Amino acid sequence: MDRLSSMAVFVRAADLGSFAAAADAFEISGPMVGKHVRFLEERLGVRLLNRTTRRQSLTEAGQAYYERCRAVLAEAEAADAVVADELSEPRGRLRVTMPALLGRHCIAPLLMKLARKYPHLELDLSFADPIADIVEAGYDLAIRTGDLDDQSGLIARRIASQRMVVCGARSYLRANGKPKSLDDLAAHQAIIYRRSGRVRPWLFPQQDQPAREIMPSGRLRLDDLEAIADAAAQGMGLAWLPYWLVRERLNAGALVDLFGGQVEFLYDCHALWPRSPRLPLAEAHDMTQAPGPPLTPRPPSGRALGR
Structure with missing residues (x-):
C-alpha cells in the first residue's frame, strides 16, 4: 500500500x-480503511487505535x-499547490492584521494594488494597534514594527524599516528656540506617545554602540500618532514620529x-x-514592485519607509 494514502486514511479515521x-x-x-490502518501498525510495530464495538481512540x-x-x-498538499500556483493567479481569502496608521498609509495601498491586479483575490484586513495572536485569531499574515516578542510557531521576515525624525512647528521653535543637539531636547516640551500605559523612549543611533535613549517629558500624552x-x-x-506619517507636513x-x-x-x-499551513499565493506575487515597503516573505530589502 502507499504509505501517504494510508496516513491520510488514518488521520481521517481519527478525526x-x-x-x-x-x-x-x-x-x-x-474493511479497506481497516487495511490501511493495519498496514501502518504492522509497518511501525505498534498499535495506533484502540477499538471497541462502540468507540475508538488513539493510543x-x-x-x-x-x-x-x-x-x-x-x-x-503544499508541495502540490506550489506547482499548481505556478499555473494560476492568486485567489481565495488573505487575512492580514496590521497597525492602524502604518496599515492605512503604507500597507493597504500595496494590498489594494494587488487586489486590482488579481480579481479572484479576497482581502480581509484588520487595522488594529493591539497585537493579535495570529494563530488564535486565524490571520494568514501580520505586519509588526519594532522589537518582536514571542515568535513561537511563526516565521518572521524583515520587510522594511521606518525612519523616525524629531520635528516641530516653526511657531514652537520661534518661541522656544531650536535644539542644536540631542542634549538640548531635555529643555523642550515633548508630545509623548503613550501606548498600553507605557511611555516609549526616543531612540537615536550611535556609532558602534547601542541606540541612545531619551525619555521625553511634557504635559501632553497621547496614544495616537496622527494626533x-x-x-x-x-x-x-x-x-x-515616523517620516512616512509627517512627510507631507514637512514638505x-x-x-x-x-x-x-x-x-x-x-x-x-x-x-x-x-509555519503551517502556508500562506495563500497572494503573498508571493509582485508586492515588491509596488511603491512603498515590500510586503513579502523574502530576504530583507533594507528599504526605509517614506524614502
Whole structure:
C-alpha cells in the first residue's frame, strides 16, 4: 500500500471517530480503511487505535503519530499547490492584521494594488494597534514594527524599516528656540506617545554602540500618532514620529525636521505568518514592485519607509 494514502486514511479515521465515516469520506469500504490502518501498525510495530464495538481512540503512540501525519500531509498538499500556483493567479481569502496608521498609509495601498491586479483575490484586513495572536485569531499574515516578542510557531521576515525624525512647528521653535543637539531636547516640551500605559523612549543611533535613549517629558500624552503629529503642527511641542506619517507636513512647511536626518532611527517592520499551513499565493506575487515597503516573505530589502 502507499504509505501517504494510508496516513491520510488514518488521520481521517481519527478525526471522524470511526472507520465507517472515513470510508464514506474516501468513498472506499470500511474493511479497506481497516487495511490501511493495519498496514501502518504492522509497518511501525505498534498499535495506533484502540477499538471497541462502540468507540475508538488513539493510543499514546497513535496520538504522536497522528500529529506528525497531519504535518506530513499538510506539507504534501503544499508541495502540490506550489506547482499548481505556478499555473494560476492568486485567489481565495488573505487575512492580514496590521497597525492602524502604518496599515492605512503604507500597507493597504500595496494590498489594494494587488487586489486590482488579481480579481479572484479576497482581502480581509484588520487595522488594529493591539497585537493579535495570529494563530488564535486565524490571520494568514501580520505586519509588526519594532522589537518582536514571542515568535513561537511563526516565521518572521524583515520587510522594511521606518525612519523616525524629531520635528516641530516653526511657531514652537520661534518661541522656544531650536535644539542644536540631542542634549538640548531635555529643555523642550515633548508630545509623548503613550501606548498600553507605557511611555516609549526616543531612540537615536550611535556609532558602534547601542541606540541612545531619551525619555521625553511634557504635559501632553497621547496614544495616537496622527494626533501627536497634529499637536506638533499646532506648536504644542516637539515630536518623534515616523517620516512616512509627517512627510507631507514637512514638505508643506507645517513641521520642520530638526536634525536633518543626521540622527534618524530606523524601526524594523516585519511580516509574520504561521509555519503551517502556508500562506495563500497572494503573498508571493509582485508586492515588491509596488511603491512603498515590500510586503513579502523574502530576504530583507533594507528599504526605509517614506524614502
